[in-house]
Amino acid sequence: MSVLVVAEHDNKNLKSSTLNTISAAEKLSEDIHLLILGNKIEDLAKSSKSIQLVKKVIICDHEKLENQIPELSSPIISNLAENYSHILAPSSTFGKNLLPRVSAQLDVTQISDIIGIESQDTFIRPIYAGNAISYVQTNQKINLMTIRPTSFEKCEEAGGDAAVENIPFIDSEVKTTFVSREVSKSDRPELGNARVVVSGGRGLENSDNFKLLYDLADKLNAAVGASRAAVDSGYIGNEYQVGQTGKMVAPELYIAVGISGAIQHLAGMKESKVIVAINKDLEAPIFNIADYGLSSDLFQAIPEIIKELDLLNQIES
Amino acid sequence: MKVLVAVKRVVDYKVQIRVKSDNSGVETQNVKMSVNPPDENAIEEAVKLKEQGLANEIISVSIGDDKSQDVLRTSMAMGIDRSILVKSQNTLEPLAVAKTLKIIIDKEKPDLVLMGKQAIDDDSNQTGQILSALLNWPQGCFISNLKIENNKVFISREIDEGIENLETSLPAVLTCDLRLNTPRFASLPNIMKAKKKPLETIDIDTLGIDTSSKIKTLKVIEPPKRKAGIMVNDVKELVQKLKYEAKVI
Ligand SMILES: Cc1cc2nc3c(=O)[nH]c(=O)nc-3n(C[C@H](O)[C@H](O)[C@H](O)COP(=O)(O)OP(=O)(O)OC[C@H]3O[C@@H](n4cnc5c(N)ncnc54)[C@H](O)[C@@H]3O)c2cc1C
Ligand SMILES: Nc1ncnc2c1ncn2[C@@H]1O[C@H](COP(=O)(O)O)[C@@H](O)[C@H]1O
Numbered sequence: 001m002s003v004l005v006v007a008e009h010d011n012k013n014l015k016s017s018t019l020n021t022i023s024a025a026e027k028l029s030e031d032i033h034l035l036i037l038g039n040k041i042e043d044l045a046k047s048s049k050s051i052q053l054v055k056k057v058i059i060c061d062h063e064k065l066e067n068q069i070p071e072l073s074s075p076i077i078s079n080l081a082e083n084y085s086h087i088l089a090p091s092s093t094f095g096k097n098l099l100p101r102v103s104a105q106l107d108v109t110q111i112s113d114i115i116g117i118e119s120q121d122t123f124i125r126p127i128y129a130g131n132a133i134s135y136v137q138t139n140q141k142i143n144l145m146t147i148r149p150t151s152f153e154k155c156e157e158a159g160g161d162a163a164v165e166n167i168p169f170i171d172s173e174v175k176t177t178f179v180s181r182e183v184s185k186s187d188r189p190e191l192g193n194a195r196v197v198v199s200g201g202r203g204l205e206n207s208d209n210f211k212l213l214y215d216l217a218d219k220l221n222a223a224v225g226a227s228r229a230a231v232d233s234g235y236i237g238n239e240y241q242v243g244q245t246g247k248m249v250a251p252e253l254y255i256a257v258g259i260s261g262a263i264q265h266l267a268g269m270k271e272s273k274v275i276v277a278i279n280k281d282l283e284a285p286i287f288n289i290a291d292y293g294l295s296s297d298l299f300q301a302i303p304e305i306i307k308e309l310d311l312l313n314q315i316e317s
Numbered sequence: 318m319k320v321l322v323a324v325k326r327v328v329d330y331k332v333q334i335r336v337k338s339d340n341s342g343v344e345t346q347n348v349k350m351s352v353n354p355p356d357e358n359a360i361e362e363a364v365k366l367k368e369q370g371l372a373n374e375i376i377s378v379s380i381g382d383d384k385s386q387d388v389l390r391t392s393m394a395m396g397i398d399r400s401i402l403v404k405s406q407n408t409l410e411p412l413a414v415a416k417t418l419k420i421i422i423d424k425e426k427p428d429l430v431l432m433g434k435q436a437i438d439d440d441s442n443q444t445g446q447i448l449s450a451l452l453n454w455p456q457g458c459f460i461s462n463l464k465i466e467n468n469k470v471f472i473s474r475e476i477d478e479g480i481e482n483l484e485t486s487l488p489a490v491l492t493c494d495l496r497l498n499t500p501r502f503a504s505l506p507n508i509m510k511a512k513k514k515p516l517e518t519i520d521i522d523t524l525g526i527d528t529s530s531k532i533k534t535l536k537v538i539e540p541p542k543r544k545a546g547i548m549v550n551d552v553k554e555l556v557q558k559l560k561y562e563a564k565v566i
Pocket of ligand 2: 323325326353356378379380409411414433434436437441442443445
């Protein structure tokens with residue numbers, strides 16, 4: 001049977017989470033269809049055509065789909081469901097907001113945040129903030145699943161030539177109107193798929209001190225992350241939060257600065273390849289999972305690291 | 318306005334989780350249980366709406382075994398007027414929870430349903446969205462700000478890119494992030510008072526809905542452990558290790 005992947009995008013570009021989700025779909029079927037619901041998405045459809053693993057790009061292009069209100073997009077997905085054995089979306093706030101509605105409409109149970117696919121009907125997902133891993137099996141007419149992007153490689157964006165099909169927009173009566181979106185602009189890599197992440201916690205003390213972290217991030221071409229405590233205290237926006245109730249990241253290098261290492265934080269970063277912890281408290285639990293721990297005052301350590309990195313660069317050039 | 322809050326009883330967030338030795342699940346016997354954290358924010362928001370004179374009745378509902386009475390009592394100690402326990406021996410999946418809540422909502426006819434964005438045991442993050450679809454009411458998920466004026470609902474919701482602001486109307490289903498508010502502590506006198514507040518019990522089998530599991534848990538295992546790392550003496554050593562040993566910078 002065919003598998004449908006619901007694309008996450010901003011009407012111009014696919015989010016990289018879509019590419020991870022397509023890789024997950026490859027474990028289920030060779031006939032992968034990509035569904036793009038949006039407004040003025042002809043260009044997006046054209047660029048998505050070339051994704052090697054995708055056999056068909058299905059687009060529904062309508063001005064009402066501009067802001068991806070789930071009450072409008074979910075019936076369109078449900079309407080396509082009978083053609084598919086599985087429907088996948090990334091387990092981002094986009095997918096989480098949308099796919100459970102499809103589950104209600106189709107009367108099937110959705111499986112959230114899948115990190116592994118054992119077979120057509122057996123999947124692996126973390127529970128209890130990743131402190132336990134559950135193997136689940138389901139025998140439903142259709143499998144709805146959200147995919148944790150960091151658990152699957154990004155698929156190739158080139159080399160394919162998928163067919164493109166336009167489907168009509170189905171209108172639903174919706175009481176919700178979009179007002180605005182507050183999105184922080186940054187030239188740094190995206191937190192969800194950066195090679196290096198530098199994260200700050202309550203130890204940073206205020207938003208001004210976060211500049212120190214930005215400097216370090218820029219030296220390493222890294223994304224910036226944060227603990228919930230840092231976000232709650234207003235040092236930085238919610239889009240930077242890493243953890244059970246924030247974003248999941250799995251970079252090559254994760255540097256935790258002034259973060260104690262609560263399990264809810266670890267849930268979002270412990271799959272990182274190399275973890276560095278900088279904390280003045282030798283007892284901080286973050287040291288239990290760090291590959292390299294530095295027990296030091298961060299206000300001293302960070303400027304020194306920046307200096308060392310500059311020195312390295314000088315030697316190399 | 319009448320407000321209904323959905324409250325789940327879960328293993329307390331501070332408890333170190335242990336996987337059962339037969340790999341059938343997670344140990345929940347003799348561990349501290351609490352109100353699911355974001356559900357506390359939902360309770361707090363309902364109590365605030367009542368204090369502001371916007372809500373006249375606020376009720377809480379939990380689906381679970383007899384012990385779930387304790388989270389309902391906690392909600393009443395925080396200010397909820399009365400509670401309903403839908404008794405179920407089995408742990409229900411989000412779809413079944415939402416169907417059960419819908420039956421209660423059809424009967425109670427609240428104008429607003431507040432719930433947590435995610436249960437910290439199953440980490441599903443589905444129930445509010447499903448319920449909204451079943452009721453055909455607007456959905457507002459992961460909210461960190463709420464304002465209600467003349468039946469108009471203004472919400473700020475936390476999304477991966479930042480904040481999204483939406484306007485919608487009642488009745489609605491909203492799921493709360495921990496940043497929505499700061500839940501109050503129940504005072505001792507209020508805990509005593511809560512013992513006398515009404516708590517109705519309904520047996521799930523009398524509701525006439527299919528709440529069977531659609532998903533079978535084959536096994537639950539511990540996550541792989543990371544191998545122990547090292548402490549470095551100074552910044553110089555750290556940078557050297559990252560460059561030449563780990564080769565990540
Ligand atoms: C349901 C639930 C969900 C949650 N979800 C998340 C989540 O998604 N993400 C998340 O991060 N948290 C989450 N939390 C919160 C989590 O439990 C912790 O409270 C939080 O992670 C603590 O953040 P922190 O480490 O920055 O702060 P703290 O625990 O206060 O730690 C600060 C650390 O900084 C160190 N420090 C202070 N000053 C310095 C200095 N000058 N130099 C060096 N080190 C210094 C201290 O030694 C300390 O270890 C959640 C909690 C709950 C209940
Ligand atoms: N058994 C339950 N009883 C009452 N409310 C529940 C139950 N399960 C889930 N909920 C509500 O649904 C929210 C999301 O749960 P979940 O979809 O399981 O992550 C929770 O925060 C609760 O508000």
